Amino acid sequence: MDYQLLFSTYTAVPAHARWSRQRQLHECLRSAIRSGTLGSGARLPATRTLAHDLGVSRNTVLYAYDQLATEGFVLPDRRGTVVAGAAARTALPAPAATPLRVGLSRRALAVPTRDAPETPAAFAPGVPALKEFPATLWRRLLDRAWKSLRTEQLNYAPHTGEPALREAIANHLRVARGARLDASQVFITDGTQNSLDLCAQAFADAGDKVWIESPGYLGALAAFKAAQLRPVGIVVDGEGMAPTAADWQRHPPKLIYVTPSHQYPTGSVLSLQRRLDLIANARAAQALIIEDDYDSEFRHDGPPLSCMQGLEVDAPVLYLGTFSKTMFPALRLGFVVVPAALVEPLSALLARTAPRGRAADQLALAEFMQSGQFSLHLRRMRRLYRQRRDALVAALEQQLGDVADVYGGSAGMHLALRLRNPQADDAAMSKQLLSMGVVAPALSPQAVGQRVQPWRGFLLGYAQVPVERMPELVGQLAKVVKS
The missing domain is CATH 1.10.10.10 (Winged helix-like DNA-binding domain superfamily/Winged helix DNA-binding domain)
Structure with missing residues (x-):
């Protein structure tokens, strides 16, 4: 006071x-x-x-x-x-106030909202197995990082991120994702949403067209609309985003947002031929691909797939990664890898607009990666998530196999349950499930534009759900669907 x-x-x-x-x-x-x-x-x-x-x-x-x-x-x-x-x-009664007659802008009101709360309840998507994270080890690394900080490191951190973390990320991506880069191309952000905002603001102007998968990630759609870009929904099938020749002619994009390793929300994987075609057409159109490597670390069936960024030298790709799924969401650390030609202009932009901090968190993460603990943690989580995926698929096939199909279970932390009835009101079912304590976001509201028949069904995250609870929770889902 x-x-x-x-x-x-x-x-x-x-x-x-x-x-x-x-x-x-x-x-x-x-x-x-x-x-x-x-x-x-x-x-x-x-x-x-x-x-x-x-x-x-x-x-x-x-x-x-x-x-x-x-x-x-x-x-x-x-x-x-x-x-x-x-x-x-x-206490005295508060004096009557004149009603406030201002509010959010029309641009802000147009930003889409997510239809699921950010909660660890089943089957909330994007929530890792937080109880399995090595918190004791992480606290030791943080303590060591704080003790090592020099006085000048308490000031604003480098706008590109701590050099040790950028180097650790570059080393990891070269080995684990087949990326072609050096540390200078890595820019540290506050997570994927911050990376999307940065890409939308730095590499496109108001009114430019941006392609986004349909159904697609509403967080990306929100970032693009907030930047006053014009989103164009591109249909997704079993091989991922499927643009046509007419799409390239009628709606030439400045940016193309894609989740090739595990499409959000359907879980499909972008085929190699489509990856190469997308890169070639983006070059010809002078467009940039935003590759959100969502869930790429958790491949359950078959060998790992290389990222699009590494398929060609100097590919026109902005590669996005985050530690929210591999570590924990509250860490709020992610990164953008940009083509070499964009390093200098983006660095100059961030120097003017984005003073950064949290040096200790970045240094602790760098040591976590360099020591091999990050890779060890990923291996443990792959085994755990595969077990939970298998239990969920088995329960879905047993209890809902006659009315729905499972998509996208080959990788990641979620899968899609697509209802065969094209008129099913999945949004109403999702609300009913939420009242029962089950988070199952509907697929139909995640369609982008009106050109595509929306998927009807649910997005089911399984990473945080124990194997023994799968039959019971799927039973609640089946009860609502079949009622």
């Missing part, structure tokens, strides 16, 4: 200016207590401290405190003076 500001504001009122300093202070404190500004249990400053801060005599403060105590507003104790609990019951 800034008592000097409180007192000066109160005494500036003309009706109070004629009062003595003793009365002014007493009435000011009493008004603050009755209005709730000083709540029950709040400790008032020592008399000498308050007198010094306000520029009044200590006797003035003693008088105000004694008067408040006599009236029952404060209670003295061995440590000073506190606001009495009974004082809250004398």
